[in-house]
Amino acid sequence: MDGRVALITGGEGSVGAATARALVREGARVLLAGLSATGLAAVDRELGASRSAWVVTDVTDASQVRRAVQHCLAAFGRLDVVFANAGVTGVIAPVADYPEQEWDRVLAVHVRGAFLTCKYAVPVLSDGGSVIINSSVVGLTADPGICAYATAKHAQVGLMRTLAKEVAPRAIRVNTLHPGPIDNAFQHGIEVAATGLPPDRAAAAFDAMIPLRRHATPGEIAAAVLFLAGPESTFITGATIPVDGGMSV
Numbered sequence: 001m002d003g004r005v006a007l008i009t010g011g012e013g014s015v016g017a018a019t020a021r022a023l024v025r026e027g028a029r030v031l032l033a034g035l036s037a038t039g040l041a042a043v044d045r046e047l048g049a050s051r052s053a054w055v056v057t058d059v060t061d062a063s064q065v066r067r068a069v070q071h072c073l074a075a076f077g078r079l080d081v082v083f084a085n086a087g088v089t090g091v092i093a094p095v096a097d098y099p100e101q102e103w104d105r106v107l108a109v110h111v112r113g114a115f116l117t118c119k120y121a122v123p124v125l126s127d128g129g130s131v132i133i134n135s136s137v138v139g140l141t142a143d144p145g146i147c148a149y150a151t152a153k154h155a156q157v158g159l160m161r162t163l164a165k166e167v168a169p170r171a172i173r174v175n176t177l178h179p180g181p182i183d184n185a186f187q188h189g190i191e192v193a194a195t196g197l198p199p200d201r202a203a204a205a206f207d208a209m210i211p212l213r214r215h216a217t218p219g220e221i222a223a224a225v226l227f228l229a230g231p232e233s234t235f236i237t238g239a240t241i242p243v244d245g246g247m248s249v
């Protein structure tokens with residue numbers, strides 16, 4: 001990844017930070033975009049001088065996304081990889097009880113957010129670049145109570161497939177990643193809300209649904225992003241890539 005530059009939304013989060021570490025380890029520089037200035041600054045500090053930059057960005061706001069892309073070009077002079085990763089869980093409730101505002105919020109972050117990230121990044125993305133949208137195992141399957149999240153994650157696949165065909169003439173590849181449960185706060189919150197169990201028992205209940213019988217580490221998701229970003233995957237585009245311990249089988 002030497003000389004390559006990546007834009008990561010949700011860059012201060014668990015998967016975003018793990019991916020930034022993996023890309024920087026391989027020689028890339030990264031622009032971290034996310035909601036928390038404190039969180040972004042902490043990841044930026046950890047990555048070391050001149051390897052990263054950050055800008056507070058709400059991915060649902062077009063002007064802020066445009067500014068993040070401009071910030072990336074100003075800091076590093078180019079853009080080769082986009083990781084559209086920002087996400088929120090939403091509440092757990094059946095469709096009939098699902099709060100409408102919450103539906104709008106969840107779809108705004110995942111669908112509008114990934115759309116705006118692609119819309120403003122693609123025109124300046126290097127030919128031969130790579131776009132990875134972080135969907136979920138529930139972008140391929142679904143479970144009761146998560147209608148907004150599962151719908152949003154499925155919708156990202158439609159965006160990915162459309163964009164993959166649009167930018168293929170520039171040798172830009174576009175794929176979605178479909179992680180299963182990851183051992184982090186985001187997932188543990190969903191598990192407790194979905195099962196009503198304490199965190200360790202809720203996690204064990206999820207482990208039992210995963211053929212590999214465990215959660216992923218954030219680093220395992222980052223490794224898949226690195227693969228899709230780099231030169232080992234140059235004939236993979238328009239693909240839905242599960243990284244889910246077999247959960248979607």
Ligand SMILES: NC(=O)c1ccc[n+]([C@@H]2O[C@H](COP(=O)([O-])OP(=O)(O)OC[C@H]3O[C@@H](n4cnc5c(N)ncnc54)[C@H](O)[C@@H]3O)[C@@H](O)[C@H]2O)c1
Pocket residue numbers: 009010011012013014015016033034035036057058059060085086087088109113134135136137178179180181182183184186187
């Ligand atoms: N944790 C899991 O088990 C799991 C599984 C499958 C998919 N995912 C997906 O992985 C992605 C990253 O999640 P994570 O597990 O690292 O959780 P996380 O909460 O650590 O990270 C989410 C990030 O998104 C950012 N974000 C939220 N709303 C935003 C907005 N409007 N604008 C910009 N940034 C915003 C947050 O600031 C945070 O940095 C999400 O899209 C999530 O849906 C997570």
